[in-house]
Amino acid sequence: MASIINSISFKNFFNYYGDFEDNTYKLEEGINIIVADNGAGKSKFFNAFLWLFYDQILDSDTKQKINIKNAGVKIISDKAKNETAVNDYLTCGVCVEYTSGTRYKYQIIKSFTATRLDENITDENSWQFVMNELEVNRTELVLHKYKPVYDENEKKKIIDKLIMPAFRQYSFLQGEEVDDIIDFSKKESIEKAVENLTDIKKYEQIHKLLEEFKEKAFKDVQKQIKANDSQNERFNNAVEEKEKIEQALEQEQLKLKQFNETLANAEAEKNELDKLYANAEKRKEFDDKLKPLRKRLREKQEEFETFLDRINNRFFDGNFAWIALGFEQEVEKFRELNDEFIEKRYEKKALKNVEENPNEYFHFLPENSPDSVSLQNMIDDEHCYVCNREAKEGTPEYKNLVKLKNRTKDKQSEKPFVKNDLKNFFGDLQINAQPFYNKLDGIKDSIIKTKEKEVELKDSIERLKKRIKSLEDDRNSIMIAGHDQDQSAKDVISSYNGAVRRISSAENKINDIIIPKINQLKKDLKLINEEVKSLNKSNNIPDGYNENYEVLSDLEEAASKAKDKVFDGMINLLEEHANIHFKNLIKNNDLSGGILKFEKNPNGSINFNYLDSKGNSVYGSSEGFQRMKKFSVVMAIISANNAEYNYPLLADAPISAFGEGFTEGFFEAIGDVFPQSIVLVKELYKQEDDMKINELGKRLLKDERVKTMYVNHVPENAEQIELVTTKTKLK
Amino acid sequence: MLNKRTKIIKDILFEPEIQKKYKLTEDDLSGMHRKKIVDVLETIINENDNGRTARQIYPTIKNIHKI
Amino acid sequence: MTAQEFRNNILVKKPRYAKSKIPVIEAFANKGQSKSEYSQFGPIYELYIYAFRLGLKKGLKLPLPPRNSTKDFVEIGKWKRDSSLVDFLLMIVFSHSEEIGFDWNDLEDMDEKELNVVVSNIVEFIESYANGGLQYLQEEWENDNLINSSYLFVDLMNE
Numbered sequence: 001m002a003s004i005i006n007s008i009s010f011k012n013f014f015n016y017y018g019d020f021e022d023n024t025y026k027l028e029e030g031i032n033i034i035v036a037d038n039g040a041g042k043s044k045f046f047n048a049f050l051w052l053f054y055d056q057i058l059d060s061d062t063k064q065k066i067n068i069k070n071a072g073v074k075i076i077s078d079k080a081k082n083e084t085a086v087n088d089y090l091t092c093g094v095c096v097e098y099t100s101g102t103r104y105k106y107q108i109i110k111s112f113t114a115t116r117l118d119e120n121i122t123d124e125n126s127w128q129f130v131m132n133e134l135e136v137n138r139t140e141l142v143l144h145k146y147k148p149v150y151d152e153n154e155k156k157k158i159i160d161k162l163i164m165p166a167f168r169q170y171s172f173l174q175g176e177e178v179d180d181i182i183d184f185s186k187k188e189s190i191e192k193a194v195e196n197l198t199d200i201k202k203y204e205q206i207h208k209l210l211e212e213f214k215e216k217a218f219k220d221v222q223k224q225i226k227a228n229d230s231q232n233e234r235f236n237n238a239v240e241e242k243e244k245i246e247q248a249l250e251q252e253q254l255k256l257k258q259f260n261e262t263l264a265n266a267e268a269e270k271n272e273l274d275k276l277y278a279n280a281e282k283r284k285e286f287d288d289k290l291k292p293l294r295k296r297l298r299e300k301q302e303e304f305e306t307f308l309d310r311i312n313n314r315f316f317d318g319n320f321a322w323i324a325l326g327f328e329q330e331v332e333k334f335r336e337l338n339d340e341f342i343e344k345r346y347e348k349k350a351l352k353n354v355e356e357n358p359n360e361y362f363h364f365l366p367e368n369s370p371d372s373v374s375l376q377n378m379i380d381d382e383h384c385y386v387c388n389r390e391a392k393e394g395t396p397e398y399k400n401l402v403k404l405k406n407r408t409k410d411k412q413s414e415k416p417f418v419k420n421d422l423k424n425f426f427g428d429l430q431i432n433a434q435p436f437y438n439k440l441d442g443i444k445d446s447i448i449k450t451k452e453k454e455v456e457l458k459d460s461i462e463r464l465k466k467r468i469k470s471l472e473d474d475r476n477s478i479m480i481a482g483h484d485q486d487q488s489a490k491d492v493i494s495s496y497n498g499a500v501r502r503i504s505s506a507e508n509k510i511n512d513i514i515i516p517k518i519n520q521l522k523k524d525l526k527l528i529n530e531e532v533k534s535l536n537k538s539n540n541i542p543d544g545y546n547e548n549y550e551v552l553s554d555l556e557e558a559a560s561k562a563k564d565k566v567f568d569g570m571i572n573l574l575e576e577h578a579n580i581h582f583k584n585l586i587k588n589n590d591l592s593g594g595i596l597k598f599e600k601n602p603n604g605s606i607n608f609n610y611l612d613s614k615g616n617s618v619y620g621s622s623e624g625f626q627r628m629k630k631f632s633v634v635m636a637i638i639s640a641n642n643a644e645y646n647y648p649l650l651a652d653a654p655i656s657a658f659g660e661g662f663t664e665g666f667f668e669a670i671g672d673v674f675p676q677s678i679v680l681v682k683e684l685y686k687q688e689d690d691m692k693i694n695e696l697g698k699r700l701l702k703d704e705r706v707k708t709m710y711v712n713h714v715p716e717n718a719e720q721i722e723l724v725t726t727k728t729k730l731k
Numbered sequence: 732m733l734n735k736r737t738k739i740i741k742d743i744l745f746e747p748e749i750q751k752k753y754k755l756t757e758d759d760l761s762g763m764h765r766k767k768i769v770d771v772l773e774t775i776i777n778e779n780d781n782g783r784t785a786r787q788i789y790p791t792i793k794n795i796h797k798i
Numbered sequence: 799m800t801a802q803e804f805r806n807n808i809l810v811k812k813p814r815y816a817k818s819k820i821p822v823i824e825a826f827a828n829k830g831q832s833k834s835e836y837s838q839f840g841p842i843y844e845l846y847i848y849a850f851r852l853g854l855k856k857g858l859k860l861p862l863p864p865r866n867s868t869k870d871f872v873e874i875g876k877w878k879r880d881s882s883l884v885d886f887l888l889m890i891v892f893s894h895s896e897e898i899g900f901d902w903n904d905l906e907d908m909d910e911k912e913l914n915v916v917v918s919n920i921v922e923f924i925e926s927y928a929n930g931g932l933q934y935l936q937e938e939w940e941n942d943n944l945i946n947s948s949y950l951f952v953d954l955m956n957e
Contacts (some may be wrong), residue, residue: 199735206739209775212785213792220798308948312839315848315951316883323847324886325955326855333893341902348903418906420913425801426902429892432885447952454948544796551768552792554753558746566742 002101002646002675003162004029009095011111012080014044015714015725020095025727028707031671032678033700034727035693036712037685041725045680047075048094049650051110053159053168068112069131073124076114078720081121089115093132098162099141106158107146109135163647166196170637171674172650190598190606193637194570203563210556217549224541235535242528249521256514259506266502273496290471297464304457311450318435320446331437338426345423352417375405529553570640571598571606577636581673585628585665596632608633628662635673648676663696671705685711691730701731736780740772770795799913804905807913808888809875811921813846814868816929822936837950843877847887848951849931850924854890855955858930861922891920898923 010016010023017023025034036042047057056065057075073081076092084090093111100106115128136155137146149155163171170193194200225235314320324331370378370386378384379401384391391397439446533550575598582596599607610629638649649670663683670677684697692711693701700706709731714723737760744755753768760769771792778788799807815823827845828838839845853859862868877884895902900916908916938944938954947953 199739202735202739203742205779206743206776209779209785209788213775213789216789220793308837311948312837312844312951315839316844316878316881318882321886322952322955323851323883326851327890330890330893334889337893337895337902344903345906420799420804420906420908422801422804422902422906425804426892428801428805429885429889432882433889435882436886437889447949451949542798544793544798547767548793548796548798551771551796554749555743555768555772558743558749561746562739562742 002029003648004099004676005162005648005678006097006099006105007095008045008048008097010044010048010093011095012077012090012092013048013094014075015041015077015723016044017077017079017724020093023725023727025710026708026729027676027678029676030707031667031703031705032676032707033684033697033709034678034680034712035682035684035697035710036680036725037682037687037714040682040685040712040714042680042682042712044725046650048096049172051094052096052108053163053165053172055110068110069129072129073114073122073127077724078121079722079724081114081116084114084116086116086118089113091132096162100161103141105139105141106162107135107137107139108159108162109137111135163650167638167641167647170634171647190571190574190608190633193574193633194567197574197637197641198566198570200563200566200570203559203566207556207559207563210552210559214549214552214556217545217552221541221545221549224545235532238528238532238535242525242532245521245525245528249518249525252514252518252521256510256518259510259514263503263506263510266499266506270496270499270503273499286471286474290468293464293468293471297461297468300457300461300464304454304461307454307457314446314450320443321436321439322443322447324436324440325443327437328440331440334430338430341426342423345418349417370404372405375401379405568600571600573640574598574633574636577640578632581635581639581669582629582632584669584672585632585662587665587668596629628666631666635669639673646675648678649674651677651679664699667700667703667706692728693730706731736776739776740769743772744769767795799910804913806875807917808920809884810873811917812870812873813921813925813928814862814865814870815846815925815932816863817867817869818863819929819932819936820869822932822939825939826935836944836946837948839951842871845932846871846928847877847883849935850887850928851931852934852954853927853929853931854894856930856934858934859926860930860933861926862929887924891923894923 005027007024007026009020009025011020012018013023025032034042034045036045043058050056050058050065051068054065055068057068057071058064059066059071059074068075076090080090080092091111091113093109095107095109097105097107111132113130113132115130116126117128118126120126134155136149136158138149138158139146149158222239315323374385378386378391379398382390382392382398384397384401389397391401533546575596578596578598594610594612597607597609597611599609651670667679670679684693684700686692686694686697691698692713693709697709701709708729711728711730713726713728740760744750744753744760749755749768753766755766755769759766765773774791774795775788778791823842823845825836826838827842828840839848874884874887877887891898892902898916898919900919905913905916935954944950945953
C-alpha cells in the first residue's frame, strides 16, 4: 500500500511567509520537481519533513540537527516577525496531506505559537514560544471533511505510516546524506539494510535459543548418566574430549572476534583516509590532466634514450658519415693516385701497342674520337677534317680513316694489356664511396645540429616534468586539505599503507588460519558429538533425554543454515537490484562495462566493489560516481523490499555532484523505483530564462513521468525582512 | 502470502539434512499427530513470540519428550 | 685477376684483433646487448673502423701480436652490407698505398701470389692502426680520461 503525499504547506516557516494556503505545493504520484536556486527555500522544504518526522531542523550555520524547541526564532519568517505587533502573536508551522491506499487521506500539522515581547525581533528572548499540540486529521477519500484524531498512539501510527521509521533513512535523502546512509566503511550498513528487509533478526533469535537449549539438553543427558552410576569411562573420556574441543573452538572464536575488530578498525581507518585523498572531482580532474602528460613524458624520454643510443650510428650511416671527418687529405690523395693510375695505364697501353704494332700508335686516340659518323663523312668526302687535308681513296691517309672507323672491331680481338685489370676496382671505389666523402664539409654542422636536437629534447622533457610536478603539487595539496594540518601527505600515505597492510595481515590470519581452524574444530565437534551420542545410547537412561538432545542439535544446525540462507539470499537480491539501478543511472554517461559486486567475506562482513569489465576493482572514482554507486544500493534496498508497503522519496539535491548525464539517469531511475518522488534541485535553475529553468529542466518538463514542477523565487537584493519565497507552478 | 512464522519453520525444517533425517513433508506441519521435532520448533517460536524467556521455554520442550 | 676478383680477395678477409683488447671491445661495442656506463658502438666492426681511424689520424701504428694471441671476427665483406662504408674504408686504405708499399699500376702486372701478399699487407695495415687505436682507447679508459658523454667518440675524434 503506497503512501502518496498530496500536498505540503508552510506557514511563516523560514521564507515561506503567510498562511498555509499561500504556501501550498500540490503534489502527485510520480515525479515532482521543485526548482530553487540557493536561498530559495530548498533546504527549508526539506526541514519541514525533518520537523514532521523527528521534531528537528537542520541548522544551516552549524550543519547540526537541533530540536525544534531550541530552533525558535530562527525558523520564523522575518517578514512575519516584523509585522507582528508587540504582545501580539504569530503561528509557524508545516502541514502535510497524504493518501494511504485507496481509502484514507490524512493531514498532519505541526506548529508553534510565538508571542512578541519587545521591539527586538531577532533576539530569542524577545519571543515566547508555545508548542501547539500535534494535529492529525483523517478523512475517507470519498468524503471531503477531515475529522480529528485524538488518540496519541493513533497519531504516531499515522505519521509512521507515511514513511516507516526503518526505511526513512533510505527515502529521506539530503545531499551528502546519501554518502552516510550506505557508509561502506561500516559493515553494519548493509547488515542493517538486510535486517530491515528480512526477518533475519527472528532467525537469529531462534538460533540463539536453540543453541542454548542444545547445551541444556546435553547437560541433562550427562546428569542422567552420572545418576545412572554406570561409570562409563569411555563416555566420560568422550565428553572430556568434547569439552576440550569446545574450549578450543571458543578460544578460536574469541581470536576471530579480535581479528575482526582489528580488521574493522583498519578498514575504517583506510576508508577515512580514502575519503581524505580520494576526495572527489578535483583530484580526478588533475588525474585526467596528468595522464596524457605522463604518457607524453614517457614517449619523449623514450625518444631521447633512442636518440642517444643512436648517436654513434651516425658515424656509419651514409646520411651522416661522421667517420669521414678528418679524411679530407686521404680522399684528395686517392683522386690524385687514381688520375695518375689512369694516365700511366694509358701510357702503358700505348707503349705496348706501339711495341706490338708500331703502325697503330693512333690507338693513342681516345675511343670514339672522332666518332664513327664523323669518320664516315670524312671517308665519303675523302677529306680529314681533323687536320684539314685531303685523303683521297687509296692514299695512306684514306686507309687510316677506314682503319680508324673499324677500330672497334679490332678492339674485340685486342688482347688484355695487363694481367689484372683493376681500373674498375678503383673507379668503383671512388663512385661508391661518394656518400661518405661528399658529406665531408657538412659533418661539423651535422654534429652541431645533433647536439642542438639533444638540447631541444632535453628542454621539452624538462618542461613536461615541471608541468607534471606543478600539477602533482596541486593535487597533493588537495589530498591533505581539510585534514590535520600537521599531518603531511606523506604521513597520510604511510598511515594509509599501514592500514592496508594491517587489513591484509588480519585478513590472512582470519581466512588462512583462524577460519580453517574453526572449521576443523567444528567438524571434530560434530564427530565427537556423534561418538557421545552412540556411547550414551548404550546407557540406561530414559530415551527422552537422548532424543531431546538430538532433536535440539539438529534444529540448531538447521537454524544456523537457514539464517545464512536468508542473509545470502537478500544480499544476492540487493546486488541484482543495485546493478539494474546502476545501469539505469549511468546509461547517459560514458562509463561502460562494470558491475557492482557484493562479496561476503568468510568473517561475515560484506565487501562492496565496483568491478570493471575485466573484473578488477575500481577505486577512487569521482564523487558523483561514488554517490551514484551508493544511490544504486539505496534504490536497491527500496526496490528489493517486497513488502506491500511503498513510500515516497524526498530528496534534497542528491544530484549536485552528479553532472548532467547522471542527472538525466537519476530522474529516469527514481521514476521506476519510487511510487512518488519529490526532488528539490538547484541545478535546473536558470536566472536568465523566462521560465527560470535550463534546457534539461525543459526536457524534464515535457517528460510524462514528471507530474508537477515548481520554480521558487526570492526577490533579488531584498532586505532580510522582505525576503519572501514565492513560487510558479510550471506543471 | 506465506506468514512469517510458517516461513521460518519451513526454512529450518526443510533444510535438506534435517528434512531427510526426519523424513519431513508438508503434511507434517499440520494435523494432530505431529512429529516431535516439528512440535519442538513450533513451541520455541510460539513461546518466543509470546515473550517468554529461555528458562521458561525449556521445561515445555522437556515436556514434549516426557522427561 | 679481374677487378671483382681482387675486390673479393680483400672482402673475404677477416681482420684480427689482439686478445688483450677484448675488454675494451666489450666495453665499447655492445653487439646489440646490454648497455654499459659509456657510450657504445653496435657491432665490433664499428668500433674497429673507428679505432682504425683514430690510430691512423694519431699515427698510432701497433702491429698485432703473434697469431695465437689474436682473434678474428666477421669478414670485411659483411661490414655494414648494402652500404658505401667499406668502399670508403678501402678508399682511405688505398690512398695510403705508398705506406703499405705498393704502386697501383704495379698491381695490374702482378701474379696472384704477389697480389695476395699485397692484400695481406693491406689487412695488416688496417689491423695495425686499429690495434693502435684500440690501445689508445684502452689507455684512456684505464687512466679514467674518458668522459661519460654521448659525444665521447665525436670528442675523441676532434682531439
